Amino acid sequence: MAAHGAVLSLCRFIKPFGGGRLGNTVKVFGTTLTSHRNKSGLNPPPAKYGGRHTVTLIPGDGIGPELLNHVREVFRFSCVPVDFEVVHVNSALETDDDMNNAITAIRRNGVALKGNIETKHTLPASVKSRNNVLRTSLDLYANVMHCQSLPGVQTRHKNIDIMIIRENTEGEYSSLEHESVSGVVESLKIITRNNSLRIAEYAFQLARDKGRRRVTAVHKANIMKLGDGLFLQCCKEVASGYPDITFDSMIVDNTTMQLVSKPQQFDVMVMPNLYGNVVSNVCAGLVGGPGLVPGANYGRDYAVFETATRNTGKSIAGRNIANPTALLLASCMMLDHLELNDHATSIRNAVLTTMNETRLHTADIGGQGTTLEVVQSIMRIIQSKGQLTSEF
Amino acid sequence: VHRFIGCAAIVSRVLGSFKNGSPQPRNFIREMQTVTLIPGDGIGPEISNAVMKIFEAANAPIEWEERNVTAIKGPGGKWMIPPDAKESMDRNKIGLKGPLKTPIAAGHPSMNLLLRKTFDLYANVRPCVSIEGYKTPYTDVNLVTIRENTEGEYSGIEHLIVDGVVQSIKLITEQASERIAEYAFEYARNNQRASVTAVHKANIMRMSDGLFLRKCREAAEKHKDVKFTEMYLDTVCLNMVQDPTQFDVLVMPNLYGDILSDLCAGLIGGLGVTPSGNIGANGVAIFESVHGTAPDIAGKDFANPTALLLSAVMMLRHMGLHSHGKKIETACFDTIRDKKVLTKDLGGNSKCSEFTEAICQKVRDMD
Numbered sequence: 057m058a059a060h061g062a063v064l065s066l067c068r069f070i071k072p073f074g075g076g077r078l079g080n081t082v083k084v085f086g087t088t089l090t091s092h093r094n095k096s097g098l099n100p101p102p103a104k105y106g107g108r109h110t111v112t113l114i115p116g117d118g119i120g121p122e123l124l125n126h127v128r129e130v131f132r133f134s135c136v137p138v139d140f141e142v143v144h145v146n147s148a149l150e151t152d153d154d155m156n157n158a159i160t161a162i163r164r165n166g167v168a169l170k171g172n173i174e175t176k177h178t179l180p181a182s183v184k185s186r187n188n189v190l191r192t193s194l195d196l197y198a199n200v201m202h203c204q205s206l207p208g209v210q211t212r213h214k215n216i217d218i219m220i221i222r223e224n225t226e227g228e229y230s231s232l233e234h235e236s237v238s239g240v241v242e243s244l245k246i247i248t249r250n251n252s253l254r255i256a257e258y259a260f261q262l263a264r265d266k267g268r269r270r271v272t273a274v275h276k277a278n279i280m281k282l283g284d285g286l287f288l289q290c291c292k293e294v295a296s297g298y299p300d301i302t303f304d305s306m307i308v309d310n311t312t313m314q315l316v317s318k319p320q321q322f323d324v325m326v327m328p329n330l331y332g333n334v335v336s337n338v339c340a341g342l343v344g345g346p347g348l349v350p351g352a353n354y355g356r357d358y359a360v361f362e363t364a365t366r367n368t369g370k371s372i373a374g375r376n377i378a379n380p381t382a383l384l385l386a387s388c389m390m391l392d393h394l395e396l397n398d399h400a401t402s403i404r405n406a407v408l409t410t411m412n413e414t415r416l417h418t419a420d421i422g423g424q425g426t427t428l429e430v431v432q433s434i435m436r437i438i439q440s441k442g443q444l445t446s447e448f
Numbered sequence: 449v450h451r452f453i454g455c456a457a458i459v460s461r462v463l464g465s466f467k468n469g470s471p472q473p474r475n476f477i478r479e480m481q482t483v484t485l486i487p488g489d490g491i492g493p494e495i496s497n498a499v500m501k502i503f504e505a506a507n508a509p510i511e512w513e514e515r516n517v518t519a520i521k522g523p524g525g526k527w528m529i530p531p532d533a534k535e536s537m538d539r540n541k542i543g544l545k546g547p548l549k550t551p552i553a554a555g556h557p558s559m560n561l562l563l564r565k566t567f568d569l570y571a572n573v574r575p576c577v578s579i580e581g582y583k584t585p586y587t588d589v590n591l592v593t594i595r596e597n598t599e600g601e602y603s604g605i606e607h608l609i610v611d612g613v614v615q616s617i618k619l620i621t622e623q624a625s626e627r628i629a630e631y632a633f634e635y636a637r638n639n640q641r642a643s644v645t646a647v648h649k650a651n652i653m654r655m656s657d658g659l660f661l662r663k664c665r666e667a668a669e670k671h672k673d674v675k676f677t678e679m680y681l682d683t684v685c686l687n688m689v690q691d692p693t694q695f696d697v698l699v700m701p702n703l704y705g706d707i708l709s710d711l712c713a714g715l716i717g718g719l720g721v722t723p724s725g726n727i728g729a730n731g732v733a734i735f736e737s738v739h740g741t742a743p744d745i746a747g748k749d750f751a752n753p754t755a756l757l758l759s760a761v762m763m764l765r766h767m768g769l770h771s772h773g774k775k776i777e778t779a780c781f782d783t784i785r786d787k788k789v790l791t792k793d794l795g796g797n798s799k800c801s802e803f804t805e806a807i808c809q810k811v812r813d814m815d
Contacts, residue, residue: 240622241656279604341685
């Protein structure tokens, strides 16, 4: 871990000199000493050249490419100073070259926006899920998802406001499997003290920053006594350092039961990888579906933004019916991360205002609008607020 | 008097109804079937009494054999259930169980785990049907979760590799996966369900869930009359809370089954109204209520017997006594829908005995 960090900082020293962008070397040099991922937001990541940021864009499969095109369109229209470096990953290939290129690009730029990459079952089991490889290689240890009931969307439950922080690199997703005896497969779930402490620290710090009152740890320590027991213990340790925040814990099956009957009782939730998958999907379903919720993956040095439920949406690809809200809100989260808050706010407000128009709802939330109509409405609202825009 | 009509034609008609399970308006069974009853702890005894009363009112041909299961140390130091309980179950094959408490630090594993190991209860079946009269945000839920109950993430194999690193092993075997997949399709066929969905995470756990999925696919090939689909766990969760009507029978490994079956129970109103059955090898089947022992209301006549009653109805259906099952289930649902006599957890103010009496009355009125 220390060596990794040392190499990284070394890269940042070499980059401004070795790369082709020699302008503003001093400014870049001065800001390279700080980490991109600074929770208190004091030091922005370095703007690369002429005040414009470069962000890696991975289109992925299914609805990813078309929705990311819409994101670029909205950015171009709103004159957002972000350039996208597009890296394609072919999910049908067995080699890792595409993925390595993508990871290198993200290391270079520090920030990425991505669609979901499909995991084809026809490939042999040694080909791991590419999304997972990305997360573990870049050590994006925290997956953050904010589920909020939107006023314009009809759901069974109202007034939901839950932040879910999910450990993103270990647990059941370690991808360590072997067939020791023919017909018997073992899959390892790894829980480490370091990662559990790290994610708990992240959760409590985020709760404090956002003014939240309660953190709930979700686990199954009655059955997995050592594994989830360690996770729970780490959460308790970190909790003692935050006396202003209430800490409690809940077993995962009870959690899902409570979520479908009384989701308003939850505030911030922290959990290992697999339970995070279940709980985040349940919460996304409760607030209106996969098309509405953005997700962010934060590491110490990198940040990757995508939809919260990570669907490829193959069945609706190319039909102009996908909901662009989740990816647009994810791109707003990215703009906040890049300290371009004004642009983030303007696009976000436009998206949420459009959400209130039932006429423009896409099929996944019960309407008949098309993706294009939604995007154009968003752009019209941005224009109407009087900010500088490009032509349609 | 009608019970003792020993006409050969009627007996053969009744025996025929056993085989294909078609409902008969009157059931002239002479032979009683013995079922092992484990009342359990806490509210267990009172809800078991309630069930016995209702069964008597319905003239169900069930004879109850009560047994207690407290862990005892057998020869060799291994914890086991009392031998008379085991012998009774092995003889009767069918059991009904109330909630059992798991004492902390008693030195022995949970009773449920012991029962599971003793009888190799490999399938946990939970039908989740919305109860008319008990309002939840979800209506028209009608699905069944079938969960593999012996291996998977709950194999209990954990190691401390080095200080600060713990490894839990999830075990998936070909045998167990094949067994549960076969059971799922058979269940679908026997209960007229249209489709079976395998729930997995084979994109991440390529080999283990991959094996499970392969076995499900193979079983699907053998049961072409039942539709088979496969869906990722996260997609199922996402769709379940938005539109549960799209699901029919779900089959899955242990952990996902635990989470999903409780999720579905939450959709229809919680563990207080959800039935559950465990199917074991050698034809053993134990039906149980999955709620806790509720020691704070034990003995005060506040308990709600619905969960145990619906599990008992599931048991009747499993035994082929469909008409009795239907009668009792209808009486129970009607009582809840009337809203006149409801226990506290269902939103009313009545006692357990009053609720039971109301159901008994409805059952008697149906004859």
